[in-house]
Structures are given as C-alpha cells and as structure tokens.
Amino acid sequence: MSAYTKPIIRFGLVTPAIFNCVLLAGVAAGTAKLTSVRAEKELRYDEETKRIAGMKVLEARIAPRRKAFEDQKKMLGADPGQLYTKILDTALPRYKDIELERSSLIFPQDRGKVAKSVKCDVIRVKASYQGGIGPMQESLLQVESLMPQAMLEELKITRKSDLLMKRPDYLVIDTTHACWKAGEARP
CATH class of the missing domain: 1.20.5 (Single alpha-helices involved in coiled-coils or other helix-helix interfaces)
Structure with missing residues (x-):
C-alpha cells in the first residue's frame, strides 16, 4: 500500500x-x-x-322520541296532585261503576312514611276505590307509568258485600301514593 x-x-x-x-x-x-x-x-x-x-x-x-321526552319533562315539572287527578279522571271512565269506582280522593297534609326521608316537596294522595282487582291494577299501572314521580306508599284491599247496593261481593281498595315535584329541593 x-x-x-x-x-x-x-x-x-x-x-x-x-x-x-x-x-x-x-x-x-x-x-x-x-x-x-x-x-x-x-x-x-x-x-x-x-x-x-x-x-x-x-x-x-x-x-x-324527543317530543315524548319534552312531554315527560313537563309532566315531571307539573303539580303532582293535579296530574294524579287528571290521569285518574281519564282512566276511570273506561270502566262501569260495578267494575271500578273511585269513592274518595284526599290529599293528606302529613309527610307520611316515604316522604320523611326525601328532601323535596312531596304531595300525598289517598284514594279509595270499589270494584274488581283487574280494573284497579290497570288504573294503577296507568298512573304509575304516566307519573314516574309517584310511588305507592300503602295499598290496602278489603272484601265487602253490600246487598242493599246489589253488590254481593266487591273489593274496597285504599291506596296512598307519595308524589314529588321534580327539580324542587327543600331547604
């Protein structure tokens, strides 16, 4: 190299x-x-x-489904007592008096068992019905499906017979619902 x-x-x-x-x-x-x-x-x-x-x-x-959602929002914001009454008034005319009849509807002022633990305004609705169990179940289904804020607090069913009214056997159904108004909190 x-x-x-x-x-x-x-x-x-x-x-x-x-x-x-x-x-x-x-x-x-x-x-x-x-x-x-x-x-x-x-x-x-x-x-x-x-x-x-x-x-x-x-x-x-x-x-x-957006329209239905808006309707549900309005329903949740409405007065529960009036809404409960309105739903029942539309559901009950489908039945004859012997099938199902509302005998009383009151709004107690006390908070009840369920409302004591809830921190919002609660309206209690006590309703009494006379008639059969099937129509009663349908009307309760109608109320509870259209009012998601309604909760069945108490249900009492007794059997009575009234021969004077030509009803040999019928049921007396007492219900108590606790309904709250959505979006309102108690201080």
Missing part, C-alpha cells in the same frame, strides 16, 4: 460508508417512527368516524 492509498481508503471509502450507514439507520428509524405515528393517527381517525357514525345512529333513533 502506498502512502496515498491508505488515506484514500480511509477518507474516500470507509468514512463515506460509515456516514451512509449512519444516514441509512437514521432514515430507517425516522421512517419507522413516522409509520407508527401514521398508524396511530389512522386508528384514532377510524375510531372517531365509528363514534360519529354511532352518534348519528343514536340521534336518528332518539329524534322521533
């Missing part, structure tokens, strides 16, 4: 080869990093598009 070949090999071949290998390793590392960042962003994008598609499906399912 001559005096010229050693520096030529060292600086002409080895140094550029090492530089090119380092450069190639840097490019490979950068490409791997960019590929992982791209894959992560594509995954996030796919998740976001699926989430948006799911939200559109939910919105399409909920949109027709």
